[in-house]
Amino acid sequence: xxxxxxxxxxxxxxxxxxxxxxxxxxxxxxxxxxxxxxxxxxxxxxxxxxxxxxxxxxxxxxxxxxxxxxxxxxxxxxxxxxxxxxxxxxxxxxxxxxxxxxxxxxxxxxxxxxxxxxxxxxxxxxxxxxxxxxxxxxxxxxxxxxxxxxxxxxxxxxxxxxxxxxxxxxxxxxxxxxxxxxxxxxxxxxxxxxxxxxxxxxxxxxxxxxxxxxxxxxxxxxxxxxxxxxxxxxxxxxxxxxxxxxxxxxxxxxxxxxxxxxxxxxxxxxxxxxxxxxxxxxxxxxxxxxxxxxxxxxxxxxxxxxxxxxxxxxxxxxxxxxxxxxxxxxxxxxxxxxxxxxxxxxxxx
Amino acid sequence: xxxxxxxxxxxxxxxxxxxxxxxxxxxxxxxxxxxxxxxxxxxxxxxxxxxxxxxxxxxxxxxxxxxxxxxxxxxxxxxxxxxxxxxxxxxxxxxxxxxxxxxxxxxxxxxxxxxxxxxxxxxxxxxxxxxxxxxxxxxxxxxxxxxxxxxxxxxxxxxxxxxxxxxxxxxxxxxxxxxxxxxxxxxxxxxxxxxxxxxxxxxxxxxxxxxxxxxxxxxxxxxxxxxxxxxxxxxxxxxxxxxxxxxxxxxxxxxxxxxxxxxxxxxxxxxxxxxxxxxxxxxxxxxxxxxxxxxxxxxxxxxxxxxxxxxxxxxxxxxxxxxxxxxxxxxxxxxxxxxxxxxxxxxxx
Numbered sequence: 001x002x003x004x005x006x007x008x009x010x011x012x013x014x015x016x017x018x019x020x021x022x023x024x025x026x027x028x029x030x031x032x033x034x035x036x037x038x039x040x041x042x043x044x045x046x047x048x049x050x051x052x053x054x055x056x057x058x059x060x061x062x063x064x065x066x067x068x069x070x071x072x073x074x075x076x077x078x079x080x081x082x083x084x085x086x087x088x089x090x091x092x093x094x095x096x097x098x099x100x101x102x103x104x105x106x107x108x109x110x111x112x113x114x115x116x117x118x119x120x121x122x123x124x125x126x127x128x129x130x131x132x133x134x135x136x137x138x139x140x141x142x143x144x145x146x147x148x149x150x151x152x153x154x155x156x157x158x159x160x161x162x163x164x165x166x167x168x169x170x171x172x173x174x175x176x177x178x179x180x181x182x183x184x185x186x187x188x189x190x191x192x193x194x195x196x197x198x199x200x201x202x203x204x205x206x207x208x209x210x211x212x213x214x215x216x217x218x219x220x221x222x223x224x225x226x227x228x229x230x231x232x233x234x235x236x237x238x239x240x241x242x243x244x245x246x247x248x249x250x251x252x253x254x255x256x257x258x259x260x261x262x263x264x265x266x267x268x269x270x271x272x273x274x275x276x277x278x279x280x281x282x283x284x285x286x287x288x289x290x291x292x293x294x295x296x297x298x299x300x301x302x303x304x305x306x307x308x309x310x311x312x313x314x315x316x317x318x319x320x321x322x323x324x325x326x327x328x329x330x331x332x333x334x335x336x337x338x339x340x341x342x343x344x345x346x347x348x349x
Numbered sequence: 350x351x352x353x354x355x356x357x358x359x360x361x362x363x364x365x366x367x368x369x370x371x372x373x374x375x376x377x378x379x380x381x382x383x384x385x386x387x388x389x390x391x392x393x394x395x396x397x398x399x400x401x402x403x404x405x406x407x408x409x410x411x412x413x414x415x416x417x418x419x420x421x422x423x424x425x426x427x428x429x430x431x432x433x434x435x436x437x438x439x440x441x442x443x444x445x446x447x448x449x450x451x452x453x454x455x456x457x458x459x460x461x462x463x464x465x466x467x468x469x470x471x472x473x474x475x476x477x478x479x480x481x482x483x484x485x486x487x488x489x490x491x492x493x494x495x496x497x498x499x500x501x502x503x504x505x506x507x508x509x510x511x512x513x514x515x516x517x518x519x520x521x522x523x524x525x526x527x528x529x530x531x532x533x534x535x536x537x538x539x540x541x542x543x544x545x546x547x548x549x550x551x552x553x554x555x556x557x558x559x560x561x562x563x564x565x566x567x568x569x570x571x572x573x574x575x576x577x578x579x580x581x582x583x584x585x586x587x588x589x590x591x592x593x594x595x596x597x598x599x600x601x602x603x604x605x606x607x608x609x610x611x612x613x614x615x616x617x618x619x620x621x622x623x624x625x626x627x628x629x630x631x632x633x634x635x636x637x638x639x640x641x642x643x644x645x646x647x648x649x650x651x652x653x654x655x656x657x658x659x660x661x662x663x664x665x666x667x668x669x670x671x672x673x674x675x676x677x678x679x680x681x682x683x684x685x686x687x688x689x690x691x692x693x694x695x696x697x698x
Contacts, residue, residue, distance in 0.1 A: 146587030208552040238495030242559040242591035
């Protein structure tokens with residue numbers, strides 16, 4: 001409950017763009033998910049890829065050496081791969097030093113910190129470049145004030161972790177933009193931060209400042225502007241609920257969308273914990289969210305039906321919409337159901 | 350949502366005892382609250398006090414030089430004072446170095462870190478002593494598992510910060526012990542940690558590990574053993590709610606006591622936020638707490654009536670007990686009302 005002295009206003013992390021994607025020595029596309037996510041969701045930020053000997057994975061982007069990429073406008077190398085353990089492979093270091101020498105900053109979301117590799121810190125210092133570990137929150141995050149901010153906000157929430165809160169937020173962001181609405185995607189996790197080029201790793205923020213971090217993640221904006229905020233965890237998760245509540249209280253959303261995976265019965269990894277129902281999540285989110293925004297409402301439900309056959313998925317989506325009396329869609333499948341969800345989130349014109 | 354690799358089991362901070370209290374150059378007793386709290390609540394852990402030139406405050410404990418205190422059994426010096434800003438006054442350093450030389454560890458809850466004072470780190474290294482900053486959580490805190498632990502647990506919760514959650518927990522701990530019950534006070538804030546000699550500064554833990562920290566704060570115990578856990582913040586506080594929810598989910602309490610200050614109408618420092626009612630706190634705590642312990646119940650209400658005249662306080666306590674249909678007491682005033690609260694917390698024998 002004790003705020004350290006605030007020397008200056010804190011801001012979310014801001015990544016230098018565009019990116020050159022680093023693929024290391026990866027042979028298995030499963031380990032290059034970050035690179036594929038960046039290609040799919042932030043393709044305009046990615047100007048090329050490179051790897052080291054042994055790399056057998058490609059995103060389909062042009063292969064470029066760091067110096068060439070810098071000449072083409074790149075301003076950072078993003079490590080787009082993860083090995084088991086999330087360590088910085090010794091084989092990668094010369095290629096990463098080459099990037100620093102070429103004028104590029106380094107961006108990593110691995111468990112291992114770039115700053116713990118002496119060859120990288122030496123090269124960064126020599127060339128005046130930055131090593132950006134996305135798991136490290138920005139300094140000086142303030143305690144939340146609870147002050148109502150201007151502009152509109154949407155937060156994705158969930159019945160559990162890892163069932164589509166990021167992709168739902170990205171899909172809504174794209175759909176809002178396609179309708180000509182002024183909108184920002186506000187990233188709260190590592191992959192999201194790389195996609196957005198900025199954000200705060202909410203799970204790594206000290207608890208006393210969690211809601212404050214959510215406040216600076218979506219600052220005051222024009223009254224008609226929307227922030228679509230990537231949610232984390234679940235209010236019903238016995239470990240990650242503090243992250244979810246800090247995001248809810250600090251985001252003070254006008255609208256939330258509940259993300260759910262129909263085939264999941266229990267919290268991932270915790271067989272003693274059945275998933276809450278979508279209705280329970282709606283009810284609790286309304287109740288807690290009203291503390292900071294009395295106008296909060298549920299825009300609808302996003303289902304992750306990636307493991308269902310198409311016909312089954314559409315039937316299930318329609319049945320859930322009928323049962324809940326709310327728009328229900330799988331944002332990745334899109335279609336009329338998703339258009340209706342977007343309509344409901346935006347509300348009456 | 351990403352747990353770093355766990356090298357070893359984490360444990361709460363453990364302070365070397367007994368203490369010698371350091372009073373610095375303090376002239377105003379208001380700035381020596383920590384020392385007075387230690388004298389009042391952990392008198393058996395305090396064998397003396399010392400200060401530097403200009404000190405005009407005393408706890409009434411014997412004045413002792415560090416070497417003398419070490420000879421009498423002391424194993425650490427606790428900085429029992431805070432100045433404006435919570436800094437380590439340059440005038441204090443020689444006296445603190447003297448303590449390290451005498452074989453005592455240093456314990457501080459100030460904003461400034463002991464380890465940032467070169468003269469102290471040098472002396473600590475030279476003499477093999479430890480500098481313990483209570484604001485720094487222990488390393489290696491795990492992600493919560495949600496697994497139900499053995500033993501009984503009581504958590505104090507509140508309508509706001511700073512209205513008696515620590516003193517209520519301490520009072521219940523003493524009362525349980527006086528009835529011959531096996532009981533531990535589990536401290537979650539700095540002053541509480543000094544009083545208990547161990548604990549975790551829950552407000553300084555990274556959000557992803559908040560509930561995990563609460564789990565290791567009250568480990569498995571004998572079925573009849575009680576942990577009385579110091580609460581923090583409030584589920585209704587727009588900044589500190591993540592700390593409160595992490596404590597609730599990780600503590601999985603069997604019983605909670607709601608702490609409230611009858612004369613307070615709004616959250617301290619946030620005039621846009623009216624305090625929730627005691628009934629709202631009971632209802633929300635039950636609802637969120639059932640996720641981890643379906644047997645959770647409210648033991649009663651602790652009112653901080655320190656600013657009311659005695660007759661007014663007793664009348665108000667009786668009226669609230671009638672209105673709520675629950676035991677209500679001011680733990681500091683004690684009496685039959687407090688005995689009834691203790692009875693209700695312990696439940697039928």
